[in-house]
Amino acid sequence: MxxxxxxxxxxxxxxxxxxxxxxxxxxxxxxxxxxxxxxxxxxxxxxxxxxxxxxxxxxxxxxxxxxxxxxxxxxxxxxxxxxxxxxxxxxxxxxxxxxxxxxxxxxxxxxxxxxxxxxxxxxxxxxxxxxxxxxxxxxxxxxxxxxxxxGGATVFNPFLQSGVRPIDRIGVVGIGGLGHMALKIGNAWGCEVTAFSGSPDKEDEAREMGADHFVNSRDPQSLESVAGSFDLILDTVGAELPWEAYINALSPRGKLHIVGAAPSVSTPVMPLIMAQRTITATPVxxxxxxxxxxxxxxxxxxxxxxxxxxxxxxxxxxxxxxxxxxxxxxxxxxxxx
Missing domain, CATH: 3.90.180.10 (Medium-chain alcohol dehydrogenases, catalytic domain)
Structure with a gap:
């Protein structure tokens, strides 16, 4: 043996x-x-x-x-x-x-x-x-x-499952092990890509990896400034987030898609109903x-x-x-x- x-x-x-x-x-x-x-x-x-x-x-x-x-x-x-x-x-x-x-x-x-x-x-x-x-x-x-x-398959799968189009505007929350690959994939897919990170010193590198825009996720005003903007926001972090702010950042019919192992998700329902937004998730x-x-x-x-x-x-x-x-x-x- x-x-x-x-x-x-x-x-x-x-x-x-x-x-x-x-x-x-x-x-x-x-x-x-x-x-x-x-x-x-x-x-x-x-x-x-x-x-x-x-x-x-x-x-x-x-x-x-x-x-x-x-x-x-x-x-x-x-x-x-x-x-x-x-x-x-x-x-x-x-x-x-x-x-x-x-x-x-x-x-x-x-x-x-x-x-x-x-x-x-x-x-x-x-x-x-x-x-x-x-x-x-x-x-x-x-x-x-x-x-x-x-990690790569985890962030690639949502592009297929969500039917992401090259003309879509997507956000990637968290520029770490998963998020940095999501930026590269989103850029190659042809999307307009925004990186959300609580580390402003990552902005230059995020842009090098494919981000067109950068939002400081620790700044409530920055989050408010992108309300109604995104067809898809891909959450790659395993932590609680200001869920309502990210829901509000979605355009009508937009999706908040979770691949990070967050402990839970809590958000008012009416912003989902009124703009026909959804919360989705996928494994590898x-x-x-x-x-x-x-x-x-x-x-x-x-x-x-x-x-x-x-x-x-x-x-x-x-x-x-x-x-x-x-x-x-x-x-x-x-x-x-």
Missing amino acids: PTFHALAAHEAGGELKPFEYDPGDLGPDEVEIAVKYCGLCHSDLSMLGNDWGISVYPYVPGHEVAGVVAAKGDRVTGLEVGQSVGLGWYSSSCMFCDQCMSGDHNLCGSAGMTIVGRHGGFADRVRASQEWVIPIPDSLDPSVVGPMFC GSPQTLREMVRFATRHDIAPIVEPMKLSEANDAMERLRSGSPRYRIVLENDLG
């Missing part, structure tokens, strides 16, 4: 330490990925601390994987050993429920998540069902592309959405801004993420041997 080498925490908030495990036999529909790089997502940190009450220990983080196919099951088609591939938040789906049969594998009630109840990509190898293993073209740099398979997209995101990123030369570190430095990387200091995503190179 093979032995996988990983980094795992054995208790909530615990230190990541070397960990070995036997993954068992490779399933006929499974792909084994030799991990080359793995992005660090805030969800990895939340799962480390069991913030959502679903963590299982030993816990191996990592769900923004870039690597190569090391082995594949007998029924795997369309992927070859040695091929560059990526893996994100989801790692399996039932393939027979109404959602899977409709192409919404990410809404499958029994979908498996790469770091929930199984061991993730902070390892030399990780496994997943073939439908969630996404080919990476040679034109995309594997050392930076990992975050696209979670389907396998097809991931493939389309890769094609879009390739065509428009979109990549996240990353800080490279080594996988052996994973505990330091977690601390950097906890302090909010990365610019804008950390990607760990596998040096476990």
